[in-house]
Amino acid sequence: MIRIAKVISSAIEEGLRKIKVQRLGKSDIQTPFQGNPAGIDSQPIPGLKAIHAQTGEKGEPVIIGYINEELLAADGEIRVFSLDSDGVLQAYLMAKNDGILEVNGSADFMVRYSALETAYDQLKDDFDNFVSTYNTHTHPVPGVTAGAASVVASVTTATGNPSTGDITPSKIDNVKTN
Amino acid sequence: MILKVKNKKFDFWDEFRVSLVYDAVGSVFSFVGLFDSDFADHKELFKPLSFPNITVEHNGQLLLTGTILTHGFNVSSVPNNTSLQGYSTPGVLEDSQIPVSLYPLQSDKLTLKEIAERLASKFGVSVEVDAEVNSEMNKKFDTTIANEGDTVKGYLNSLASQRNIVLSHTAEGKLLFTRAKTTATPKARFDEDAPGVSISLKTSGQKMSQEITVQRQESIKGTNAGEATLTNPFIPVFRSRVKSQSSGDDNETENAAKTILAAQLKNIKLKIITDRWEWLSDDNSEVMTPNNIITVNSPNNFIYNDTRFFVEAVELTGDRKKETAVLTCVLPEVYSRETPTNIFE
Numbered sequence: 176m177i178r179i180a181k182v183i184s185s186a187i188e189e190g191l192r193k194i195k196v197q198r199l200g201k202s203d204i205q206t207p208f209q210g211n212p213a214g215i216d217s218q219p220i221p222g223l224k225a226i227h228a229q230t231g232e233k234g235e236p237v238i239i240g241y242i243n244e245e246l247l248a249a250d251g252e253i254r255v256f257s258l259d260s261d262g263v264l265q266a267y268l269m270a271k272n273d274g275i276l277e278v279n280g281s282a283d284f285m286v287r288y289s290a291l292e293t294a295y296d297q298l299k300d301d302f303d304n305f306v307s308t309y310n311t312h313t314h315p316v317p318g319v320t321a322g323a324a325s326v327v328a329s330v331t332t333a334t335g336n337p338s339t340g341d342i343t344p345s346k347i348d349n350v351k352t353n
Numbered sequence: 354m355i356l357k358v359k360n361k362k363f364d365f366w367d368e369f370r371v372s373l374v375y376d377a378v379g380s381v382f383s384f385v386g387l388f389d390s391d392f393a394d395h396k397e398l399f400k401p402l403s404f405p406n407i408t409v410e411h412n413g414q415l416l417l418t419g420t421i422l423t424h425g426f427n428v429s430s431v432p433n434n435t436s437l438q439g440y441s442t443p444g445v446l447e448d449s450q451i452p453v454s455l456y457p458l459q460s461d462k463l464t465l466k467e468i469a470e471r472l473a474s475k476f477g478v479s480v481e482v483d484a485e486v487n488s489e490m491n492k493k494f495d496t497t498i499a500n501e502g503d504t505v506k507g508y509l510n511s512l513a514s515q516r517n518i519v520l521s522h523t524a525e526g527k528l529l530f531t532r533a534k535t536t537a538t539p540k541a542r543f544d545e546d547a548p549g550v551s552i553s554l555k556t557s558g559q560k561m562s563q564e565i566t567v568q569r570q571e572s573i574k575g576t577n578a579g580e581a582t583l584t585n586p587f588i589p590v591f592r593s594r595v596k597s598q599s600s601g602d603d604n605e606t607e608n609a610a611k612t613i614l615a616a617q618l619k620n621i622k623l624k625i626i627t628d629r630w631e632w633l634s635d636d637n638s639e640v641m642t643p644n645n646i647i648t649v650n651s652p653n654n655f656i657y658n659d660t661r662f663f664v665e666a667v668e669l670t671g672d673r674k675k676e677t678a679v680l681t682c683v684l685p686e687v688y689s690r691e692t693p694t695n696i697f698e
Contacts, residue, residue: 176500200456202453202457204456206461208574231570232570232572233498233500233599234496235496
């Protein structure tokens with residue numbers, strides 16, 4: 176028999192999660208273990224509706240799922256989220272059906288560190304080269320002949336180049352955040 | 354046969370029947386007699402739906418303490434008999450589901466005795482525990498959960514049977530947790546040529562299997578999936594029964610298989626009809642009751658050797674002319690859960 180029950184509280188006992196639920200009427204309180212998808216460790220907030228199911232062993236029912244509210248995922252999408260005790264959304268991860276993965280928002284793009292580092296290094300190298308060029312350059316002095324005694328001067332021939340640093344490759348088009 | 358209500362005796366019965374059953378919480382009775390509508394005591398006894406508490410006695414021996422449930426009136430131009438029917442006091446536990454006032458349905462770290470007393474007391478039923486099962490009754494269950502809709506008896510029986518404890522009742526109307534006295538000295542001997550005795554045997558092979566297997570699921574905590582197979586020595590041809598164990602751990606899987614074998618052995622049933630209510634032994638004054646061992650020899654019932662049988666039920670019937678007792682007997686292994694030897698070989 177499968178019943179809808181209301182979560183009262185949760186506790187971990189010997190590594191397993193027990194969910195205290197109110198099942199039938201006002202006083203049918205039970206504490207079944209919670210079953211999760213493999214690799215998922217989640218704990219419901221009080222008040223959430225739980226799906227309580229009997230197993231083949233009397234006295235060993237399990238919670239096999241929950242009736243979540245304010246769901247958003249469209250066809251083919253999945254959203255993982257956390258709530259505060261009032262049920263207000265705190266953090267989420269959403270794989271959308273257009274290939275976008277949202278992490279806590281969709282206003283901005285995530286970046287790739289390596290590409291960003293490469294672009295930064297390029298910019299830094301370009302800047303260092305420019306500084307080096309800057310430090311060794313001289314200015315022509317009008318009326319002074321190059322090579323004459325006591326006068327050191329030359330005509331500047333080196334010029335700085337624009338940086339080729341580019342952070343465009345670090346933009347991750349399909350992963351967004353706030 | 355005397356029926357008493359509030360110590361008032363009623364012994365005017367034209368017919369009566371008391372059926373004492375060992376593995377039942379309620380033995381039933383019925384009495385038929387003439388209702389005198391002007392007689393105050395009769396008004397008390399025959400008042401419909403009054404559920405009066407009664408006792409049934411014979412020759413000073415208390416046979417049953419219970420409640421009248423059914424009154425049947427029938428009036429015509431000639432006086433007609435009125436019937437009363439009921440069962441022993443704990444019988445209410447078989448009719449009643451666990452009331453919400455006793456929720457939650459889940460019990461944690463309670464003994465069977467504590468659970469039983471909690472449930473039975475609500476119905477005014479006292480609990481008695483045989484010394485033989487006292488330690489099992491005081492062992493705690495980690496967690497037990499009754500199903501909504503379980504009767505009190507059904508729930509208690511499911512817990513008791515895990516520990517090979519039988520739910521029964523006392524003559525005083527208490528709920529009794531006990532174990533059958535299958536090794537006792539025979540109370541009486543019945544031979545087929547004894548006067549006033551009729552013996553019949555029925556075996557129902559269709560309800561029996563040669564191979565009995567019990568399997569249990571993996572437990573959430575601790576124990577592993579279990580499987581146990583037993584062979585029924587009475588069945589020479591291959592017939593199989595596979596069942597799931599719904600309670601207890603994997604150490605109890607073999608016990609669960611034994612329980613099924615024991616239940617199947619109930620299909621070897623011996624019936625003895627006698628023209629008296631007392632044991633045919635030295636002590637003839639004692640009325641025959643269940644939970645006793647008898648010895649039977651009846652070649653015409655294919656019982657060639659002296660064979661021990663367990664008296665599971667005794668039905669005492671009578672009218673103004675005669676008394677009859679019907680003993681329903683099974684092999685003692687039905688209750689001891691030991692593997693029997695084939696009595697027909």
